[in-house]
Amino acid sequence: MKIRVAAVGDVHLGEDIRGRYRRRLDGIEERADVLLIAGDLTRHGTPEEGRVVADEFRDLPVPVVAVLGNHDYQSDAEDEIVALLRDAGIRVLQDDSTIIECGDARLGVVGGKGFGGGFAGKCASEFGEPQMKAFVRHTREIAELWHKALKSLDTDHKVVLSHYSPVKETLAGEPLEIYPFLGSYLLAEAVDAEGADLFIHGHAHAGVEKGVTPGGVRVRNVALPVLSKAYAVYCLGGEDPEPC
Amino acid sequence: MSHEAPHHVVSHYDAPHYVAARVQRALAADERTYELGIRVDIRGDQLFLRGQVESVERRLLVATVAGETAPGLKVHNEVTVVEVRDPGEEETL
Numbered sequence: 510m511k512i513r514v515a516a517v518g519d520v521h522l523g524e525d526i527r528g529r530y531r532r533r534l535d536g537i538e539e540r541a542d543v544l545l546i547a548g549d550l551t552r553h554g555t556p557e558e559g560r561v562v563a564d565e566f567r568d569l570p571v572p573v574v575a576v577l578g579n580h581d582y583q584s585d586a587e588d589e590i591v592a593l594l595r596d597a598g599i600r601v602l603q604d605d606s607t608i609i610e611c612g613d614a615r616l617g618v619v620g621g622k623g624f625g626g627g628f629a630g631k632c633a634s635e636f637g638e639p640q641m642k643a644f645v646r647h648t649r650e651i652a653e654l655w656h657k658a659l660k661s662l663d664t665d666h667k668v669v670l671s672h673y674s675p676v677k678e679t680l681a682g683e684p685l686e687i688y689p690f691l692g693s694y695l696l697a698e699a700v701d702a703e704g705a706d707l708f709i710h711g712h713a714h715a716g717v718e719k720g721v722t723p724g725g726v727r728v729r730n731v732a733l734p735v736l737s738k739a740y741a742v743y744c745l746g747g748e749d750p751e752p753c
Numbered sequence: 754m755s756h757e758a759p760h761h762v763v764s765h766y767d768a769p770h771y772v773a774a775r776v777q778r779a780l781a782a783d784e785r786t787y788e789l790g791i792r793v794d795i796r797g798d799q800l801f802l803r804g805q806v807e808s809v810e811r812r813l814l815v816a817t818v819a820g821e822t823a824p825g826l827k828v829h830n831e832v833t834v835v836e837v838r839d840p841g842e843e844e845t846l
Binding site: 513515520521525526529530533537540541552553580583706707714715727733734737738739740741742743744745747 | 838
């Protein structure tokens with residue numbers, strides 16, 4: 510049973526570009542069964558920008574699932590932004606899951622913002638100052654919640670939606686020095702423990718689209734500057750001879 | 754009376770390395786930009802900006818904030834606007 514997943518991240522909407530992205534979503538129902546948005550919906554994280562995002566993605570002919578990104582926290586209005594999006598019919602994941610029915614197939618989406626810390630062998634650890642412990646603990650707790658959410662899903666396909674990256678491969682092109690601020694291997698480890706069809710993330714504007722976790726889960730960086738197109742479409746269930 | 758040559762004082766604070774860092778910090782923190790992904794390089798009296806933003810207006814604001822933060826340097830705005838094409842072929846996984 511195939512499901513077509515459209516995905517994009519880092520649209521960074523604001524009043525100055527209101528309506529421009531919406532035009533690109535015309536006909537999405539012919540290309541995809543669901544749209545996933547991988548955070549950094551706004552530029553400043555203000556409620557005003559949240560309203561632009563809600564208007565841009567409301568009443569689409571396919572379900573829309575989103576997570577927030579670091580920019581969406583900048584004005585300490587993330588709860589208000591989440592409420593605005595939900596009022597517009599957009600499902601917002603905050604370290605939990607949702608199930609989407611696509612004909613006979615069921616798609617489970619797990620995720621949230623994610624966070625950083627770095628990658629195995631070259632990462633921060635919960636040691637030393639309280640600030641450093643809190644930094645790493647935040648990512649660890651997120652990974653634990655995703656692990657539980659994935660474990661509880663019984664669907665035909667599972668996708669993880671995040672802002673931060675689980676692997677280094679999709680960061681290629683970013684300065685090495687900032688990798689710990691772009692993602693964490695703890696996110697990959699949690700997902701590899703339960704398995705998933707696909708891990709979608711954004712955040713790394715100078716990165717590349719394709720990677721894979723150590724456990725073999727495909728990773729796709731869908732930051733808008735990486736894609737250079739309105740959204741990417743991934744067809745899950747490729748072994749099924751029926752076309753998407 | 755001293756016959757020593759005039760001593761030219763260069764503040765370490767104004768070393769190109771720190772000026773570039775200040776510009777990068779301003780681009781990330783200034784409410785007109787909030788751009789985290791702009792690369793800033795200084796060569797002599799020239800400042801180069803590279804990266805991508807979402808609109809022409811945002812591209813101009815990046816140069817404005819950089820120019821205000823590093824007065825006296827000639828700003829070369831090589832930032833481009835993100836190209837958004839129509840969705841292409843799907844990928845089967």
